[in-house]
Amino acid sequence: MVFSSFNESQLIGVRKDVVRFDKGDNLVLKTVDQLATSKAGFVDLWTEMNMRPALPLQTSSGKCVNPLPILPNPLEDFPRSPDPFGVSSTREMMTAPLQMQDNPMVSRMRPSHIDSAFGSGFPGDLQFPSFSPRERSSQNLQFIPDSSGGGAHFLPNPNIASDVQSTGFNSYQKEDDDNSWSTGQLQELLDFPDGVPAANDQMGASTEVMSSENHVKRIGWRELAEDLYADPMEANWNEFLAEPNVADPQPKNPLLWEDNHVTLSRLWKLTVDLCSAFGIHLILRSSGAREIFDEVAQSSSNVIVHQPQIQQQPSSTQSREVSVTASGNTANTSSGAQSNKPRMRWTPELHEAFVDAVNQLGGSEKATPKGVLKLMNVEGLTIYHVKSHLQKYRTARVRPESSEGNAEKKGSASEQVSAVDLKTTMVNDNRSISITEALRMQMEVQKQLHEQLEIQRKLQLQIEEQGKYLLQMLENQNRMEKEKLKSLPEGSSAPTDKSEASELDPPRAGAGPSTSNQAPGESSHGSKGKQKIADTDLGMDDQPEAGGSSTPPMKRARTDDSFH
Amino acid sequence: MKFGKRLKKQIEETIPSWRDKFLSYKELKQLVRLISSSSGNKAESDFVSLLNSEIDKFNSFFMEMEEDFIIRHKELQQRIEKVQKSWGPSGTHPCGLTYKEEIGRIREDIVNFHGEMVLLINYSNINYIGLAKILKKYDKRTGGVLRLPYIQKVVEQPFFTTDVTSKLVKELESTIDRMFPAEASGGIGRGRKREKQEEEDHIALLHTRKRETAEQVGVGEGIFRNTVAALLTMQEIRKGSNTSSQNNNHLSESDHLIQSIHLNFPPVPIL
Numbered sequence: 147m148v149f150s151s152f153n154e155s156q157l158i159g160v161r162k163d164v165v166r167f168d169k170g171d172n173l174v175l176k177t178v179d180q181l182a183t184s185k186a187g188f189v190d191l192w193t194e195m196n197m198r199p200a201l202p203l204q205t206s207s208g209k210c211v212n213p214l215p216i217l218p219n220p221l222e223d224f225p226r227s228p229d230p231f232g233v234s235s236t237r238e239m240m241t242a243p244l245q246m247q248d249n250p251m252v253s254r255m256r257p258s259h260i261d262s263a264f265g266s267g268f269p270g271d272l273q274f275p276s277f278s279p280r281e282r283s284s285q286n287l288q289f290i291p292d293s294s295g296g297g298a299h300f301l302p303n304p305n306i307a308s309d310v311q312s313t314g315f316n317s318y319q320k321e322d323d324d325n326s327w328s329t330g331q332l333q334e335l336l337d338f339p340d341g342v343p344a345a346n347d348q349m350g351a352s353t354e355v356m357s358s359e360n361h362v363k364r365i366g367w368r369e370l371a372e373d374l375y376a377d378p379m380e381a382n383w384n385e386f387l388a389e390p391n392v393a394d395p396q397p398k399n400p401l402l403w404e405d406n407h408v409t410l411s412r413l414w415k416l417t418v419d420l421c422s423a424f425g426i427h428l429i430l431r432s433s434g435a436r437e438i439f440d441e442v443a444q445s446s447s448n449v450i451v452h453q454p455q456i457q458q459q460p461s462s463t464q465s466r467e468v469s470v471t472a473s474g475n476t477a478n479t480s481s482g483a484q485s486n487k488p489r490m491r492w493t494p495e496l497h498e499a500f501v502d503a504v505n506q507l508g509g510s511e512k513a514t515p516k517g518v519l520k521l522m523n524v525e526g527l528t529i530y531h532v533k534s535h536l537q538k539y540r541t542a543r544v545r546p547e548s549s550e551g552n553a554e555k556k557g558s559a560s561e562q563v564s565a566v567d568l569k570t571t572m573v574n575d576n577r578s579i580s581i582t583e584a585l586r587m588q589m590e591v592q593k594q595l596h597e598q599l600e601i602q603r604k605l606q607l608q609i610e611e612q613g614k615y616l617l618q619m620l621e622n623q624n625r626m627e628k629e630k631l632k633s634l635p636e637g638s639s640a641p642t643d644k645s646e647a648s649e650l651d652p653p654r655a656g657a658g659p660s661t662s663n664q665a666p667g668e669s670s671h672g673s674k675g676k677q678k679i680a681d682t683d684l685g686m687d688d689q690p691e692a693g694g695s696s697t698p699p700m701k702r703a704r705t706d707d708s709f710h
Numbered sequence: 711m712k713f714g715k716r717l718k719k720q721i722e723e724t725i726p727s728w729r730d731k732f733l734s735y736k737e738l739k740q741l742v743r744l745i746s747s748s749s750g751n752k753a754e755s756d757f758v759s760l761l762n763s764e765i766d767k768f769n770s771f772f773m774e775m776e777e778d779f780i781i782r783h784k785e786l787q788q789r790i791e792k793v794q795k796s797w798g799p800s801g802t803h804p805c806g807l808t809y810k811e812e813i814g815r816i817r818e819d820i821v822n823f824h825g826e827m828v829l830l831i832n833y834s835n836i837n838y839i840g841l842a843k844i845l846k847k848y849d850k851r852t853g854g855v856l857r858l859p860y861i862q863k864v865v866e867q868p869f870f871t872t873d874v875t876s877k878l879v880k881e882l883e884s885t886i887d888r889m890f891p892a893e894a895s896g897g898i899g900r901g902r903k904r905e906k907q908e909e910e911d912h913i914a915l916l917h918t919r920k921r922e923t924a925e926q927v928g929v930g931e932g933i934f935r936n937t938v939a940a941l942l943t944m945q946e947i948r949k950g951s952n953t954s955s956q957n958n959n960h961l962s963e964s965d966h967l968i969q970s971i972h973l974n975f976p977p978v979p980i981l
Contacts, residue, residue, distance in 0.1 A: 489773055494874065494877075498784075501784060538781055542778075582890065588821050591934065592821070592828045595828050603835060603838075603870075614858075617858070
C-alpha cells in the first residue's frame with residue numbers, strides 16, 4: 147500500500163515499525179511478512195490513522211486509510227470553487243433525472259441503463275436521458291446485433307440551451323445508417339432491460355457469497371475500489387479548485403480556469419469524439435422520454451440500440467419471438483452483404499432455437515443455413531449469422547473432445563486420448579485419486595477465481611452507478627438553487643445565499659455519518675463499497691456540496707431499495 | 711507491482727491465442743504521456759481512437775468466445791445426457807470407450823471448459839481495470855472529465871457484460887457436482903477447514919501427477935496455471951493497492967493456498 151505524496155508531519159505518530167518511506171517519499175505499509183516479524187499489528191496502525199484530524203483532500207492517504215470519519219471533513223475545507231466549465235449553465239440543462247429515481251428498477255441498475263453521463267464539465271448541450279422503464283410483457287429471444295465503430299450523427303448546435311440530449315446508447319456501427327425508428331424499436335428502448343432481475347439475482351447471490359466469505363476479503367475489495375478511484379478525485383479537486391496550497395503538485399492545466407471557452411471547446415471536441423466512437427447521437431428533445439424517440443424517428447439521424455442486458459434475460463419461455471432492437475442493422479447487414487460487420491451476440495436461448503432447427507433439418511451436416519434461418523424465424527437474424535454459427539457448431543460436434551481444448555492444445559485428439567488413458571490407468575493405482583482430486587482442486591481454484599471476479603465486477607458497477615447518481619443529484623441541487631435564486635427578488639437573494647451556504651456545511655458533515663450509517667442496513671460488501679463510492683464521487687464533482695439534507699435520506703432510501 | 715507489469719504477466723501466462731487480445735496498456739500510457747497541455751489535440755484524439763479500437767477488439771473477441779462457449783456448453787450437456795442414458799449399466803459404447811473413460815473425459819472437459827470461461831471473465835475484468843486506470847491517468851494529465859462518461863459506456867459494452875458466461879459457469883458447477891461422485895470429501899463444495907487439509911494433500915498429489923504426466927501438458931494444466939496466475943494477480947492488486955485491513959492478515963486462507971500452489975508450479979508460458 148502506498149500513500150503518495152504523503153506529508154509525514156500530517157500523520158500523528160508514524161510507526162516506523164509499520165511503515166516506511168520509499169524512494170519517492172511515499173509512505174509504504176510494510177508487507178504482511180515484514181509485519182509478522184515485527185510486533186506491530188495492522189489494528190494499531192488503523193487506530194492511529196483514525197485518530198488523525200481531518201486532512202485536506204490532497205493527501206491521498208487520508209482517503210485511503212480513513213474513509214469513514216475523515217473524508218467528509220476535507221470537503222468542508224474547500225470553498226466553493228469557481229465554476230470553470232460554466233457548469234451552472236449546464237445545470238439548468240439537466241431536466242428531470244428524478245424521473246429515473248422514482249423507479250426502483252432504475253435505481254438498482256443504473257449502469258445498465260442507457261444513460262450517459264458526460265460529466266458536469268461538458269457544455270450545456272448534453273442531458274441525461276430519463277427513460278421511464280416499463281415492464282416487459284413477454285420474454286423474448288433477444289437478438290441484438292452489434293456493430294462496432296462509430297458513425298456519428300449529431301446536430302451540432304452547442305448553443306441551444308436545455309434541449310440537446312445524448313441518447314447514450316451503445317451503438318457501435320461502422321457505417322452510417324439511415325434508419326428511422328419503428329414503434330417496435332421504441333418499445334424495446336423504453337422497456338427497461340430485463341437483465342436487471344437476472345443481474346440482481348446475481349447480486350443477491352454474490353452478497354450471499356460475501357457473507358460467507360472471509361471478512362477480510364470484503365475489505366480487500368473496498369480498498370481495491372479506493373485505489374482505483376481515489377486518485378482521480380484528488381486530481382480533479384486540485385485542478386478545479388485552483389488553490390495555491392495544493393500539496394500535491396500537478397501539471398496545472400492553465401486552460402481549466404483561465405480560459406473557459408477554450409476548455410469548453412476542447413471538451414466539446416472530446417464529446418464529439420466519444421459520440422462518434424460509440425455512435426451516440428445528440429438529438430434535440432423537448433421533454434419526456436417518449437418524445438426523444440419520436441423526434442429521433444423524425445430526424446434523419448439514426449440511433450442503434452445495443453442493450454446487452456436484454457438478451458441476457460432468463461427467458462424461460464422458449465418463445466421464438468425475437469425483437470430486434472435495431473432493424474437498421476439488419477438493413478445494413480443485407481446491404482453490406484459480404485461482411486458480418488454488425489456483430490451478433492448469441493444467447494443460449496437463440497442457440498437452443500438454432501439447434502432445434504438444425505435437428506429438424508436432419509442434423510448439422512444436412513442442415514443448410516437457409517433452411518435453418520427459415521425455421522428459426524428470428525427477426526433480424528441473417529443468413530450470415532446462421533452460416534458462421536453453423537460452421538462453429540459443426541466444428542464443435544465433429545471433435546467434441548478436442549474442441550474443448552481449442553487452439554492451445556498441442557496435439558490432436560490422440561494426445562488427449564492418451565492423457566485420458568494414462569489417467570484411467572492411474573485410476574487403478576492409489577495415485578488414481580489424484581486425478582479426480584487434481585481435477586477437483588483445479589475446479590476449486592477456478593471457482594474461487596470466478597467468485598472473486600463476480601464480486602469485483604459488482605463493486606465496479608456500484609462505483610460507477612454511485613458516481614452517476616451523485617453527479618445527477620448535484621446537478622439537480624445546483625439547478626434547484628439556481629431556480630431559487632432566479633425566482634427570488636434581488637433583495638432577498640442574499641439571505642437565501644447565506645442560508646444555502648450554511649446548509650452546505652451540515653449536509654456535508656451529515657453526508658459522512660449518514661453514509662456510514664447506511665452500513666448496517668446493507669450487505670457489508672455493498673455498504674463498504676458505497677461508503678467509499680460516496681466519498682469518491684463527492685470528490686469527483688467540481689462542486690464541493692454534498693447535496694442538501696434531503697440527499698442522505700434519499701440516498702439511504704434508494705440504496706435500501708437497491709439492496710434491500 | 712504496477713498494473714502494467716501485472717497485466718504483462720497475465721498476458722504471458724494466458725492462453726496463447728488470447729495474448730494479443732488484451733488491453734494495450736503500455737501504448738495508451740505512452741499516448742497519455744505525449745499529451746501536453748498546450749497542443750494535446752493530436753495525442754488526445756489518438757488516445758481516444760485507440761481506446762475505441764481496443765474496446766472494439768474486446769467486444770468482438772469476447773462475443774466470439776461467448777458464442778463458442780454457448781455451443782460447447784450445449785454439446786457437453788448432450789454428451790452427459792448420452793452417457794447417463796446409454797451407459798447406465800456401464801456397458802460398452804460401440805466405439806470402444808468404456809463408461810469410465812468417457813466419464814473421465816467428460817469430467818476433464820468440464821473442468822477445463824469451466825476454467826476457460828472463468829479465464830474469459832478474468833480477461834474482461836482485467837481489461838476493465840486497465841481501462842479505468844488509463845482513463846484515470848488521462849484525466850489526471852489533461853484535467854478532462856473523460857473518465858466518468860467513458861467508463862459508463864464501457865460498463866455497458868458486451869465484453870463487460872459477462873452475465874451469460876457467468877451463468878454458464880454456474881451451470882457447469884452444478885453439473886460437475888453431479889458428475890463427480892460424492893467421494894470421501896463429499897463433493898466439490900466442501901467446508902473450508904477440510905478443504906485446506908485436503909488441498910494441501912492435493913498439492914502434493916498434483917506434484918506427483920505433474921511429474922508423471924509431464925509430457926502430457928494438455929490444456930488442463932495450462933488452464934490451471936493460468937487460473938492460479940489470475941488469482942494471484944487479483945490478490946496482488948488487492949494487496950498492493952489498498953490499506954491494510956483491521957485484521958492482522960488480509961490474505962485469506964485460500965489466498966495463501968494459491969500462493970503455495972504458485973510456488974509449486976511456477977508459471978510457464980504455454981507454448
